[in-house]
Amino acid sequence: MSEIVLPNDTNNLGNLRGGKILHWMDICAAISAQRHSGRVCVTASVDNVQFKAPIRQGEVVMIESRLNRAFRTSMEIEIEVWAENPVAGTLRMSNRAYYTFVAIDGEGTPQPVPQLKPETEEEQERYEAAARRREFRLLLSGRLKGADAARLSSLIHEFSTDES
Numbered sequence: 001m002s003e004i005v006l007p008n009d010t011n012n013l014g015n016l017r018g019g020k021i022l023h024w025m026d027i028c029a030a031i032s033a034q035r036h037s038g039r040v041c042v043t044a045s046v047d048n049v050q051f052k053a054p055i056r057q058g059e060v061v062m063i064e065s066r067l068n069r070a071f072r073t074s075m076e077i078e079i080e081v082w083a084e085n086p087v088a089g090t091l092r093m094s095n096r097a098y099y100t101f102v103a104i105d106g107e108g109t110p111q112p113v114p115q116l117k118p119e120t121e122e123e124q125e126r127y128e129a130a131a132r133r134r135e136f137r138l139l140l141s142g143r144l145k146g147a148d149a150a151r152l153s154s155l156i157h158e159f160s161t162d163e164s
Helices: 018-037 121-141 148-163
Strands: 002-004 040-051 058-069 074-085 090-102
Touching: 018 040, 018 058, 018 090, 040 074, 040 121, 058 121, 074 121, 090 121
Parallel strands: none
Antiparallel strands: 002 058, 040 090, 058 074, 074 090
């Protein structure tokens, strides 16, 4: 998905407003979630939003979405944002975030989504990392007890033994 940054999209410094880029990122993620599930999808959470570099008026914003994992009714979508200066011909990474979407029916009831089968090593790594992030989100929200966070426990154990 591509957009051009117009004067109405910027703050007093001439940079793209954070709310505007989050809006565009949400739209891009929703398209991916709906394409995968074949259903209407709603945003459930937005995690780890990183603002790495400002995007200036007149630059072209390119937003890429990638489905990392599908759970029972939810999906994790990774978003990367690139800023292109069309005059200089330069491209730089600007933002990254993880969006969680839930597929719903006409009454707003969560519905099952097709599973995702990772094929490459990179897809497998993103698939496993998505499960850890989901566990962390559930832990923070109080919907999962620490003792039940097996993926996080093994990761913490792995890091603590590496330090020894």
